[in-house]
Amino acid sequence: MPSDDADLVHTVAAEPAAVRVSGLSKTFGAHQVLKSVSLDVPKGSVTAIIGPSGAGKSTALRCMNLLERPDSGVIQIGSHIIDIDHGVSTRNLAALRRSAGMVFQNFNLFPHMTVLRNITLPQQRVLGRSRDEAEAIAHQLLARMGLPDKGSQYPNKCSGGQQQRVAIARALALGPEVMLFDEPTSALDPEVGAEVLEVMKELASEGMTMVVVTHEMGFAARVSDQVVVMADGGVIEKGAPQDVLHHPEHERTARFLHAVLER
Amino acid sequence: MIRTILAGLPLTLLITATAMALGTLLAVPLTLGLRAGAPPVRWVCRVVVDLFRGVPQLVWLFIIYYGVSAGDARPTALGAGVAALGLVASGYLAEIFRGALKGVAAGQWEAAAALGFSPATTWARILTPQAARVALPAYTNYAIALLKDSAIVSTIGVAEMVFRTGQVARTSDMGVFVYVFTAVIYIALSAPLGMLSRRSDIKLREAVAR
Numbered sequence: 001m002p003s004d005d006a007d008l009v010h011t012v013a014a015e016p017a018a019v020r021v022s023g024l025s026k027t028f029g030a031h032q033v034l035k036s037v038s039l040d041v042p043k044g045s046v047t048a049i050i051g052p053s054g055a056g057k058s059t060a061l062r063c064m065n066l067l068e069r070p071d072s073g074v075i076q077i078g079s080h081i082i083d084i085d086h087g088v089s090t091r092n093l094a095a096l097r098r099s100a101g102m103v104f105q106n107f108n109l110f111p112h113m114t115v116l117r118n119i120t121l122p123q124q125r126v127l128g129r130s131r132d133e134a135e136a137i138a139h140q141l142l143a144r145m146g147l148p149d150k151g152s153q154y155p156n157k158c159s160g161g162q163q164q165r166v167a168i169a170r171a172l173a174l175g176p177e178v179m180l181f182d183e184p185t186s187a188l189d190p191e192v193g194a195e196v197l198e199v200m201k202e203l204a205s206e207g208m209t210m211v212v213v214t215h216e217m218g219f220a221a222r223v224s225d226q227v228v229v230m231a232d233g234g235v236i237e238k239g240a241p242q243d244v245l246h247h248p249e250h251e252r253t254a255r256f257l258h259a260v261l262e263r
Numbered sequence: 264m265i266r267t268i269l270a271g272l273p274l275t276l277l278i279t280a281t282a283m284a285l286g287t288l289l290a291v292p293l294t295l296g297l298r299a300g301a302p303p304v305r306w307v308c309r310v311v312v313d314l315f316r317g318v319p320q321l322v323w324l325f326i327i328y329y330g331v332s333a334g335d336a337r338p339t340a341l342g343a344g345v346a347a348l349g350l351v352a353s354g355y356l357a358e359i360f361r362g363a364l365k366g367v368a369a370g371q372w373e374a375a376a377a378l379g380f381s382p383a384t385t386w387a388r389i390l391t392p393q394a395a396r397v398a399l400p401a402y403t404n405y406a407i408a409l410l411k412d413s414a415i416v417s418t419i420g421v422a423e424m425v426f427r428t429g430q431v432a433r434t435s436d437m438g439v440f441v442y443v444f445t446a447v448i449y450i451a452l453s454a455p456l457g458m459l460s461r462r463s464d465i466k467l468r469e470a471v472a473r
Contacts, residue, residue: 067373097379108374112392121388122378174378 017076018043018178018209024063024073026056033059034070035234041178041226044207048220048241051230052256057213060230061182064211065100066093078177098126101171105183107163109155109170115142116151119170126174134173141169145199161192165199172203179203181212197223217260221245229253264431268445271424274341276452278413278423281345283406286352293357298364308357315354321415323347328419344416348409355405363398364390396467403460407453424448 019041026034033056041047049057062068064075066088074083078099082092109118119138123129129137142148145165147158155163164184171179181200185193197216201223204210214220220227220241227244229237229252237250248254296308328343338346367390375385417426428445432438 065377067377094379094381097377100377102374102377104370104374104377106370108368108370110371110374110389110393112396122380125381125384125388126379170378 016043017041018045018078019047019064019211020074020076021060021064022074024060024070024075026059026063026068026070033233034063035232037073037230037233037235039211039228039235039238041209041211043209045225046204046210046212046223047226047228048224049211049213049228049230050215050217050220050256051236052259055230056233057230058182061180061211061213064180065097065102067102098174099177101174101176101179103164103167103171103179103181103184105186107155107160107167107187109163109167111155113154114151115147115153115155115158115166118155118166119173122170123173137173138169141172142166145169146195159192160188161195164188164196168196168199168203178209178211181210181214183213183215185214185216215260217245217257229256231256264435264437264441265444267431268424268427268441268448271422271427272448274421274423275410275413275425278341278344278348278416278421279406279410282348282352282413283409285345285349286356286409289349289353290356290360293353294360294364297357297361312354312357315350316358317354318351320347320351320412321418323350324415324419340416340419340421343419344413344421348413348416352405352409356402359398359401359405360394363394363401366397367393399467400460400464403456407456410453410456411449 017040019039021040022038024034024037024039025032037056037060039047039060049061051057059068063070063073064077066075066082069088070084072084074081075096076082077096080092080096080099082088082096109115110121113121116135116138119141120131120134123134123137124131139148139151142151145168147162147165147169150158150162150166155166158166168179168184184200185196188196193216197219200210200212200219204223212219212224222241224241226238227241228235229244229248229250231252237244237248237253244253245257248257293308293312296304297312299305299308324343324347327338327346328340331338331343371389371393372385375389380389413423414425417423417429420426424445428441432441435441
């Protein structure tokens with residue numbers, strides 16, 4: 001991780017965007033939840049999306065792999081580009097989702113399968129890997145997540161922190177170009193959340209491109225390369241964490257940060 | 264006497280099993296229809312389910328047995344019985360399946376979609392197995408009810424257990440006692456089914472508890 005600002009900016013500018021979202025808009029009924037959101041995430045960097053609840057952070061993230069269908073906008077993940085105005089083919093959708101791994105607030109592991117099967121089934125069904133190959137990769141990932149002997153357990157026998165790490169392993173097993181995290185620690189108590197953040201930090205240091213919707217300001221400050229502040233469905237401010245978090249330009253950002261730090 | 268009554272047992276079991284199978288088979292498309300995106304499909308399936316469930320089995324039985332014909336061909340008593348019981352079963356089972364699918368957390372669909380599972384894979388590997396576990400107790404419960412309800416086909420002369428019990432009651436001097444004997448057979452059939460259902464329910468609950 002680059003240590004000084006100039007170096008950081010240079011790195012960011014030199015790398016091609018791994019995620020590029022532009023003009024993302026979405027309306028639920030009469031309520032516009034996303035107002036032309038645009039976002040660039042350079043390859044190998046970490047972007048933290050912060051902001052008050054109801055700002056549209058999660059919706060924006062969920063639009064990136066089209067779990068949520070935006071009304072308009074262009075989404076690029078790696079080499080896959082989808083322009084909503086031109087329609088979304090099943091094949092494009094599958095390709096886009098294959099290149100983006102997603103981690104949910106509530107883990108969403110498959111409760112009727114063992115931890116190992118949770119990680120092997122997607123590899124077999126989506127990538128067509130053999131069971132042996134998939135299991136070898138799953139064991140490797142579980143070890144990396146600090147869960148080497150959890151494979152034969154069912155998810156409900158694992159703690160929340162363990163389940164979330166399994167969920168990260170499940171997503172990583174498909175070899176995504178980008179990892180999307182939707183408030184990955186919000187359902188965990190702080191101590192357990194720390195285990196998960198540790199794993200995410202490691203992932204970042206290995207050069208994984210990550211977009212993280214989070215309320216963890218410490219994580220945003222220490223791990224992210226870019227902080228994006230959203231409020232009322234729009235991006236109100238973005239930049240390097242030390243700038244945005246310590247010298248916010250926007251009054252709304254300052255108010256939000258003040259409220260978070262006062263808590 | 265025991266022999267005569269027990270001779271009706273295979274038919275009782277056959278009617279129960281085939282009506283349950285028919286009901287399940289019809290319930291699957293009805294369940295999908297109840298969840299369909301297109302409102303007209305949902306409405307039609309809703310009407311069909313309510314129609315199947317809302318009319319007594321006995322009335323369906325008479326309508327099908329006496330009312331349905333194709334040229335000179337009329338349904339056999341056994342066929343009409345299975346059809347009537349199967350139709351009503353499909354209405355109830357569709358509701359059971361719909362409720363069970365609703366019980367599968369929305370996050371499961373999302374996780375499957377985000378991983379890039381095809382809809383077919385999502386149904387086969389994620390939704391159906393979880394819904395089946397949720398539906399199992401209610402499903403077995405319906406099977407037990409159907410086992411007993413199959414007796415109504417005796418009204419159109421199908422010689423299952425209750426029909427034969429009636430014959431024995433009329434021709435022997437044992438009176439109501441023959442019915443007690445038949446009651447014991449029904450209990451002997453349904454009690455293990457119920458026990459099996461409760462057992463597997465506890466086991467499955469452990470496996471899918473959230």
